[in-house]
Amino acid sequence: MSAPNPRPTTTGGAPLRVALLGCGVVGTEVVRLLTTQAAELASRVGAPLELVGVAVRDVSAPRDAVVDRALLTTDAEALVDRADVVVEVMGGIEPARGLLLRALRGGASVVTANKALLAQDGPTLYAAADAAGVDLYFEAAVAGAIPIVRPVRESLVGDRVRRVLGIVNGTTNYVLDRMATDGLDLAAAVAEAQALGYAEADPTADVEGHDAAAKAAILASLAFHTRVRLDDVDRTGITGLTAQDVAWAARTGHVLKLLAVAEQVDGPDGGALDVHVRPALVPAGHPLAGVRGAFNAVFVEAEAAGELMFYGRGAGGAPTSSAVLGDVVSVARHRVLGGRGPVESSYAELPVQDPGLARSRFQLRLEVDDRPGVLAQVASELAERGISIEAVQQTVEPDGAAGAAVLVLTTHTATAAALHATVEALRDLDAVRDVVSVLSVLRVEEP
Numbered sequence: 001m002s003a004p005n006p007r008p009t010t011t012g013g014a015p016l017r018v019a020l021l022g023c024g025v026v027g028t029e030v031v032r033l034l035t036t037q038a039a040e041l042a043s044r045v046g047a048p049l050e051l052v053g054v055a056v057r058d059v060s061a062p063r064d065a066v067v068d069r070a071l072l073t074t075d076a077e078a079l080v081d082r083a084d085v086v087v088e089v090m091g092g093i094e095p096a097r098g099l100l101l102r103a104l105r106g107g108a109s110v111v112t113a114n115k116a117l118l119a120q121d122g123p124t125l126y127a128a129a130d131a132a133g134v135d136l137y138f139e140a141a142v143a144g145a146i147p148i149v150r151p152v153r154e155s156l157v158g159d160r161v162r163r164v165l166g167i168v169n170g171t172t173n174y175v176l177d178r179m180a181t182d183g184l185d186l187a188a189a190v191a192e193a194q195a196l197g198y199a200e201a202d203p204t205a206d207v208e209g210h211d212a213a214a215k216a217a218i219l220a221s222l223a224f225h226t227r228v229r230l231d232d233v234d235r236t237g238i239t240g241l242t243a244q245d246v247a248w249a250a251r252t253g254h255v256l257k258l259l260a261v262a263e264q265v266d267g268p269d270g271g272a273l274d275v276h277v278r279p280a281l282v283p284a285g286h287p288l289a290g291v292r293g294a295f296n297a298v299f300v301e302a303e304a305a306g307e308l309m310f311y312g313r314g315a316g317g318a319p320t321s322s323a324v325l326g327d328v329v330s331v332a333r334h335r336v337l338g339g340r341g342p343v344e345s346s347y348a349e350l351p352v353q354d355p356g357l358a359r360s361r362f363q364l365r366l367e368v369d370d371r372p373g374v375l376a377q378v379a380s381e382l383a384e385r386g387i388s389i390e391a392v393q394q395t396v397e398p399d400g401a402a403g404a405a406v407l408v409l410t411t412h413t414a415t416a417a418a419l420h421a422t423v424e425a426l427r428d429l430d431a432v433r434d435v436v437s438v439l440s441v442l443r444v445e446e447p
């Protein structure tokens with residue numbers, strides 16, 4: 001028989017009071033798990049979890065039957081004040097920020113799925129949690145159900161992460177997948193993602209890359225022990241992509257994905273961070289290319305561990321509620337047993353690199369005059385700026401303009417600044433009718 005636990009309990013087995021802020025797609029599923037798994041959760045925590053209230057905007061709005069209407073309140077502050085654990089799934093900056101600060105300063109532990117808030121003002125929340133000696137957990141904020149915050153913050157903390165590559169937005173992955181496989185247009189695919197509960201309240205946050213940028217900032221902060229904020233992330237969404245871009249990706253052996261990338265680049269004093277979100281051409285054989293629908297995946301390259309991939313459902317009420325409940329159990333256990341979990345560290349304080357200095361391979365698609373000497377002119381503009389060409393493909397499209405050819409150039413690694421200067425110069429050439437697209441190509445590390 002094992003010895004009795006010598007650590008003091010803070011509750012003596014009394015129920016822990018849980019307050020839920022927000023009862024939408026995720027909140028409803030959190031209520032379902034708290035209700036249907038109550039007995040098992042109590043065993044895992046060492047004390048019952050009692051849902052003491054659910055803060056909503058409108059108590060009379062229609063709700064899933066699993067939500068006990070007697071728990072609904074519009075007085076979120078009063079609810080926060082009588083909770084041991086506050087679960088925030090309302091989203092947005094205010095009033096979520098004020099409520100979570102109130103909770104932390106009052107000594108409650110906090111679980112949140114709110115990546116927008118963490119990426120904008122995480123350090124204020126972390127400081128409040130530190131000052132009060134309580135937990136602030138947020139596994140659901142990055143890649144939904146996939147355990148990635150905990151692995152990066154805890155499991156890999158003894159290693160040195162070099163690069164994190166993520167498909168971290170389910171909506172945009174769903175949209176790109178539907179465009180590639182079913183020929184849907186962007187608006188129709190976004191409407192489907194909204195109906196399935198993947199999209200943010202304002203889906204612009206998804207398609208313009210803000211949601212992925214928030215997750216990139218959180219992952220970069222954890223992986224590189226540096227405070228990276230939303231504004232530090234160089235961001236491009238998917239609204240500029242066309243059906244042709246998606247089709248050409250396939251023709252050149254790639255799949256178009258919206259990637260969130262955080263990488264430590266070499267340089268003096270430990271180097272700098274390149275943190276960006278942008279559509280990228282992923283070679284069809286890379287594990288990230290096979291991530292379909294609303295699934296997410298985060299590919300981590302670490303010095304000792306090598307390559308790791310975390311894959312699963314990154315959006316949707318039920319998957320996200322799994323991550324929320326995992327955190328609720330962790331913080332509740334800490335309250336029962338005493339102590340708190342690992343906290344953020346930002347000792348490295350690496351600067352974030354100027355986006356113009358970021359290096360990538362690129363693919364340019366041009367519409368050019370189909371006549372002798374044009375390829376040489378184009379190649380000379382690249383050479384003039386030190387950009388080396390890896391591959392060239394030229395075709396005359398059956399439905400193309402008269403006398404025009406499509407030229408697809410893939411470059412070796414170049415800086416974004418050199419590439420953009422080249423694109424401007426190409427646009428000025430008489431023989432170049434249009435620079436139709438400029439896309440990054442994922443750099444694949446040799447094993």
Ligand SMILES: NC(=O)C1=CN([C@@H]2O[C@H](COP(=O)(O)OP(=O)(O)OC[C@H]3O[C@@H](n4cnc5c(N)ncnc54)[C@H](O)[C@@H]3O)[C@@H](O)[C@H]2O)C=CC1
Binds near residue numbers: 024026088141314320
């Ligand atoms: N839906 C998903 O797949 C995922 C969502 N998240 C995050 O979870 C959070 C919630 O997302 P969803 O449930 O999808 O959003 P939702 O829009 O379905 O639900 C949010 C709920 O909070 C309520 N709310 C907003 N402000 C309020 C206030 N001041 N007082 C009381 N209630 C208020 C809204 O009326 C709504 O019912 C967001 O931070 C989101 O980014 C994270 C991972 C996945």
Ligand SMILES: N[C@@H](CC=O)C(=O)O
Binds near residue numbers: 168206211
């Ligand atoms: N809107 C987000 C939800 C999860 O964070 C997404 O589409 O991934």
Ligand code: NA
Binds near residue numbers: 140141143144145149
């Ligand atoms: Na997660």
